[in-house]
Amino acid sequence: MPIRGILYEATAAPAPATTSLAGNHDADFVVIGAGYTGLTAAIHAASWGVKTIVLEAQGPGFGGSGRNHGHCVPILGFINAKSAVERLGQERGQRFTGMLVNSGKTVFSLIEKYGIDCEAAPTGALQLAHSPATVDQQKRQYEAYAKLGIEGVWLDRDKAVAMTGSEAFHGGWMHPDGGHLNPLAYARGLARAAIGEGAEIYTGSPAISLTREGDAWRVTCPSGTVRARRVGIATNAYTDRLLPPLGQSYFIMTSYALASEPLDPAIRRKILPGNQSLGDTRPDVRYLRFDKDNRMIVGGLVETIRGRNVGWTEGHMRKRFAAAFPELAGVKWGWYWSGKLAINMDRQPHLYNPAEGLYALVGYSGRGVPTATALGEVLGEAGTGVPAADLPMEIAEVRRLLPAPLLSAMVPRFRGPINRIRSIRG
Ligand SMILES: Cc1cc2nc3c(=O)[nH]c(=O)nc-3n(C[C@H](O)[C@H](O)[C@H](O)COP(=O)(O)OP(=O)(O)OC[C@H]3O[C@@H](n4cnc5c(N)ncnc54)[C@H](O)[C@@H]3O)c2cc1C
The missing domain is CATH 3.50.50.60 (FAD/NAD(P)-binding domain)
Incomplete structure (x- = not known):
């Protein structure tokens, strides 16, 4: 097909x-x-x-x-409670920070309040270290969120392996208010x-x-x-x-998505059995989730070839995910699309x-x-x-x-290769 x-x-x-x-x-x-x-x-x-x-x-x-x-994934690099209060004053600053910190809860409570039928999976967002060197980075993020009142779940390597079904992860944490949905x-x-x-x-x-x-x-x-x-x-x-x-x-970046045909239930049970949203620490981040019919959904930023040449991208992403989950070596992609992101x-x-x-x-x-x-x-x-x-x-x-036109044209060419080198260094 x-x-x-x-x-x-x-x-x-x-x-x-x-x-x-x-x-x-x-x-x-x-x-x-x-x-x-x-x-x-x-x-x-x-x-x-x-x-x-x-x-x-x-x-x-x-x-x-x-x-x-x-x-x-309600984990946002720009949350800074102190600076928000400095810029906006006590009341407005605290409200702004609170809205961002609780943004995952807001999504799932709106879905519940209005009975929205959208495959809502408030199962948590896994943020996992792709190398031993990045475990500390995850620990710092977990602790920063604990200070903001989020009771995350810390995962040592054994737990990360058990929750993902892959030896590729070295630890990390789960934000309890995250998850995924049919957008x-x-x-x-x-x-x-x-x-x-x-x-x-x-x-x-x-x-x-x-x-x-x-x-x-x-x-x-x-x-x-x-x-x-x-x-x-x-x-x-x-x-x-x-x-x-x-x-x-x-400036604008284009992001692409690939979705597989429904996986064999026996394979699906081995990968992310808790059905969380999964992202890792690579600068060239890898993320993955499943829909209600066991289709795997992955993606990334469109670069010179990746995301533009669909056939090449299918092979590249199959190889990439099979390295973490060998069961995915034969995965069949069924859907490809893309959309634009606005980046300040x-x-x-x-x-x-x-x-x-x-x-x-x-x-x-x-x-x-x-x-x-x-x-x-x-x-x-x-x-x-x-x-x-x-x-x-x-x-x-x-x-x-x-420089928006220049950034929109050049970032896709250089970002991928640079991030891949940074990802190898750990
Ligand atoms: C491929 C891709 C993957 C992404 N993955 C994630 C993810 O996994 N998690 C996440 O948190 N975010 C993700 N994002 C980002 C997220 O989708 C966007 O930040 C979010 O949807 C922005 O919502 P919005 O309502 O501001 O804009 P949009 O959803 O883009 O809506 C803008 C609307 O304005 C309409 N419009 C434009 N001009 C006019 C006009 N003149 N008159 C009337 N209507 C107009 C458009 O038709 C459009 O419907 C992703 C984005 C893309 C493209």
């Missing part, structure tokens, strides 16, 4: 019925983009009784939210939840322009407009030309407020399942009319990242 496209289109529950925007509408808050950021913002604002309209160019989850690898099903479920809270969602409705009209904004789509006092832009790596220079404020230079999400009532939240560097879900609430709060100075996030200045 030839390799197919996005797996989740075959496995996710259908999206709620929606239409495209026609005619002129009024709202309090208009959200542009129906991924995790825009949809959690809409859920939040609508649940506060704010009249909310979501405009989506394609369908819910068309962007990163419906294409990602499905790992929910497109999650996005579609969030869309259903937003509608349930009273938001209106229009699909096939790209926002083409934003114009100031008195004390409000008019957002124009091909066949209709929405006038609202507040606008939340949640278009992330898919921003393109809306509100320049937003789409040039980050400081690797942190940015909230912008370039004009009164106009907000944008972008740049999750590949951990958007927990972070976009958690921080979408901040955008939603802005949509309820909370002043920017009271939001639990710093307002950044939207600046064109001059």
Whole structure:
């Protein structure tokens, strides 16, 4: 069978019925983009009784939210409780840190609250050392999270081997609030939840322009407009030309995914028997999870050949995972797809407020399942009319990242080979 496209289109529950925007509408808050950021913002604002309209160019989850690898790993290099308090003050700083620290719980509790059917597996996120030299690095991360109140599970080598079924790991820890899910099903479920809270969602409705009209904004789509006092832009790596220079404020990396045909249950039982999300310490990180039908889902950043030449990538990834799990030597790939990631230079999400009532939240560097879900609430709060100075996030200045085109072109060429050399050194 030839390799197919996005797996989740075959496995996710259908999206709620929606239409495209026609005619002129009024709202309090208009959200542009129906991924995790825009949809959690809409859920939040609508649940506060704010009249909310979501405009989506394609369908819910068309962007990163419906294409990602499905790992929910609430371990974020940029959590720094002290600096958050210094920048935002005690109350806002603590709230910002708390939102990030608890972002895994937020994902799975939203799924539970709204009964979202998305293969949710709150089974934990394994972060494992790929060499003896990187065990200490994992220990430091485990201890840092313990100080933030996360009771992780420390794994010595024997436990890491038992939990993965592979001798390739030397120890590490498990974040208890992580896990995995079907990303497109999650996005579609969030869309259903937003509608349930009273938001209106229009699909096939790209926002083409934003114009100031008195004390409000008019957002124009091909066949209709929405006038609202507040606008939340949640278009992330898919921003393109809306509100320049937003789409040039980050650089773009493309990430690919490969999913196997369902594994033989006897083989599946030997690999990750606890069904966690698995990632390792390699700079060229290896991650792996299974879906409900025992398909293995893996991926990485697209480079010069890897991720671009699908046949070559299939062989490369088969070899790579069979080195850790010899049972996978004959794995058959059935699905390949890719999507774009928006990366800010400081690797942190940015909230912008370039004009009164106009907000944008972008740049999750590949951990958007927990972070976009958690921080979408901040955008939603802005949509309820909370002043920017009271939001639990710093307002950044939207600046064109001059080397963005160069970084987007060059990083994929050099990052892979450099990281592979760093990974060999341990
Ligand atoms: C291949 C891949 C693998 C990844 N793996 C993981 C992972 O395992 N774990 C993890 O935590 N994160 C992962 N990520 C990152 C994560 O998917 C993103 O950070 C997250 O989905 C961003 O959500 P978002 O709502 O901000 O943006 P998106 O989901 O990208 O949504 C933006 C939406 O805006 C719409 N849009 C754009 N322009 C307009 C317009 N003018 N008008 C109307 N709508 C518009 C788009 O159609 C799109 O639906 C991965 C990303 C990719 C691409």
